[in-house]
Amino acid sequence: xxxxxxxxLTLFLSILSLTLFAQREDxxxxxxxxxxxxxxxxxxxxxxxxxxxxxxGSRIDDSNFQFFGLDLANVKNPKEVRYxxxxxxxxxxxxxxxxxAIRPYYGREIILFKKAPQQGVQVSLLGAVGPSLGLISPxxxxxxxxxxxxxxxxxxxxxxxxxxxxxxxxxxxxGLGNSEMAFGGNAxxxxxxxxxxxxxxxxxxELGYQLEGFTKEIxxxxxxxxxxxxxxxxxxxxxGFRK
Numbered sequence: 070x071x072x073x074x075x076x077x078l079t080l081f082l083s084i085l086s087l088t089l090f091a092q093r094e095d096x097x098x099x100x101x102x103x104x105x106x107x108x109x110x111x112x113x114x115x116x117x118x119x120x121x122x123x124x125x126g127s128r129i130d131d132s133n134f135q136f137f138g139l140d141l142a143n144v145k146n147p148k149e150v151r152y153x154x155x156x157x158x159x160x161x162x163x164x165x166x167x168x169x170a171i172r173p174y175y176g177r178e179i180i181l182f183k184k185a186p187q188q189g190v191q192v193s194l195l196g197a198v199g200p201s202l203g204l205i206s207p208x209x210x211x212x213x214x215x216x217x218x219x220x221x222x223x224x225x226x227x228x229x230x231x232x233x234x235x236x237x238x239x240x241x242x243x244g245l246g247n248s249e250m251a252f253g254g255n256a257x258x259x260x261x262x263x264x265x266x267x268x269x270x271x272x273x274x275e276l277g278y279q280l281e282g283f284t285k286e287i288x289x290x291x292x293x294x295x296x297x298x299x300x301x302x303x304x305x306x307x308x309g310f311r312k
Contacts, residue, residue, distance in 0.1 A: 101128070101268070101311040101312060102127065102128045102312065103125075103126065103127050103128070103311065103312055104124075104125070104126045104127075104134075104271060104309055104310065104311040105123075105124075105125050105309050105310050105311075106122075106123070106124040106125075106126070106271060106307045106308070106309030107121075107122070107123060107307060107308055107309055108121065108122040108123075108124070108275065108305040108306060108307035108308075109121060109122075109305065109306050109307075110122055110140070110142065110303055110304075110305045111303065111304055111305075112142070112279065112301040112302065112303035112304075113147075113301040113302050113303070114142075114144050114145055114147070114299055114300075114301040115142060115143055115144070115145060115301075116143065116145065119142055119143065119303065120140055120141050120142030120143060120170075121140070121141050121142075122138060122139065122140045122141070122305055122307070123138060123139045124136050124137070124138040124307070124309075125137050125138070126178065129177075131180075132179060132180045133177065133178070133179055133180075134177070134178040134180070134193075135175070135176070135177055135178075136175070136176050136177075136178060136195075136197070137173070137174070137175055138172075138173070138174050138175075138176065138197060138199075139171070139172065139173050139174075140170070140171075140172040140174070140255075141169070141170070141171060141172075142169070142170045142172065143167065143168070143169055143170075144168040144169075144170050144203075144281075144287075144289075144299055145168075145289070146164070146289040146290045146293065146295065146296075148163075148290060148293050149161050149163075149164055149289075149290065150162065150163075152232070154232075154235055154236060154237055155233055156236050156237065158236060158237025158238070159237070159238075160210060160235060160237050160238040161208070161238070162232060162235075163224075163226065163290045163291075163292050163293065164208045164224060164289060164290055165207070165208055165223060165224050165225070165226075165288060165289065165290060165291050166205050166206060166207060166208055166223075166287070166288055166289050167204075167205070167206040167207075167208055167244070167289075168203055168204070168205055168206075168251075168287050168289060169203070169204040169206060169248075170201055170202070170203050170204075170255075170281065171201070171202040171203075171204070172199060172200075172201050172202075172255045172281070173199045173200060174197040174198060174199030174255060174257075175197060175198065175199060176195055176196055176197025176198070176257075177195065177196060177197075178193050178194070178195040178261065179193060179194050179195070180192075180193045181193055181194060184263065190262055190263065190264055191261075191262070191263040191273075192260065192261065192262055192263075193260075193261045193263075194258075194259070194260060194261070195258070195259050195260075195261055195275075195277075196256075196257070196258045196259075197256065197257050198254070198255070198256045199254065199255055199256075200252070200253070200254055200255070201252070201253040201254055201255045201281055201282075201283065202250065202251075202252060203250065203251035203252070203253065203283055203287065204245070204248040204249075204250060205248055205249040205250070205251060205287060205288075206242075206244045206245050206247070206248040207223035207244030207247055207248075208223060208224050208238070208239075208244065209221055209222065209223060209224075209238065209239025209240075209243045209244045210222070210223075210224050210229065210235055210236075210237070210238055210239060211235070211236040211237055211238070211239060212229055212234055212235055212236065213234040213235075213236060214234075219236060221239050221243070223244065225291075226291055226292050251283040251284065251285055251287060252283065252284055253281060253282045253283035253284055253297075254281070254282060255279065255280065255281040255282075256279075256280050256281075257277050257278060257279045257280070257303075258277055258278055259275050259276060259277025259278070260275075260276050260277065261273060261274075261275050261276075262274045262275075262276070268311065269310060269311055269312065270308075270309070270310060270311070271307070271308065271309040271310065271311055272307070272308050273306075273307055274304055274305070274306055274307075275303075275304065275305040275307060276303075276304045277302070277303055277304075278300070278301075278302055278303075279299075279300065279301050279302075279303055280298070280299075280300050281298070281299045281300070282297060282298040282299070283297045283298075284297070285297055
């Protein structure tokens with residue numbers, strides 16, 4: 070976590086320095102009233118792709134916007150480690166459940182530095198809060214019972230003790246139909262950097278901190294400490310449209 074924070078802080082300071090250098094006096098000509106943004110997320114509680122996001126914003130005044138958003142994320146336990154089986158497949162040893170988080174939220178955004186229509190970088194600060202719905206979905210593995218029989222079932226450390234008998238994970242979203250629900254809330258604060266040369270299109274990076282809590286502990290890995298509160302640093306690459 071500390072390494073990620075140091076990396077994000079360094080990235081923030083570097084981009085901010087370039088931004089201040091690149092601003093122009095005619096940046097006020099870059100005006101818009103509404104925007105729709107789509108994003109791909111990477112965070113310290115996720116995998117290669119941590120999730121996806123949608124944000125719809127509207128102008129309040131020259132420097133303030135409000136927005137509604139929706140994040141879809143796969144939340145992992147920090148102690149998850151992927152292993153390769155004797156059969157060449159990879160799976161997460163000790164994992165019993167997935168946690169898919171659905172996060173609707175409302176937020177405000179303050180523009181610190183505006184960009185010119187075809188030059189520069191726009192920098193803004195944003196904060197958002199909202200409810201969270203967690204889908205606790207069984208993590209399915211394929212397990213060798215004997216020489217001729219295999220089963221596909223949720224990982225259970227009391228039953229699946231021999232790692233050599235694990236063939237690999239189940240199909241993607243295989244256990245989703247047997248999911249349990251958990252309710253909670255989420256909040257985030259971020260710095261937004263927007264690039265691009267066209268007024269109607271948006272390309273940029275959101276760099277921030279995410280806090281999420283549920284009303285009960287989420288049993289992602291039965292053999293280690295599990296949590297009901299998750300925190301992470303994240304960055305989201307986004308693209309969208311304005312008018």
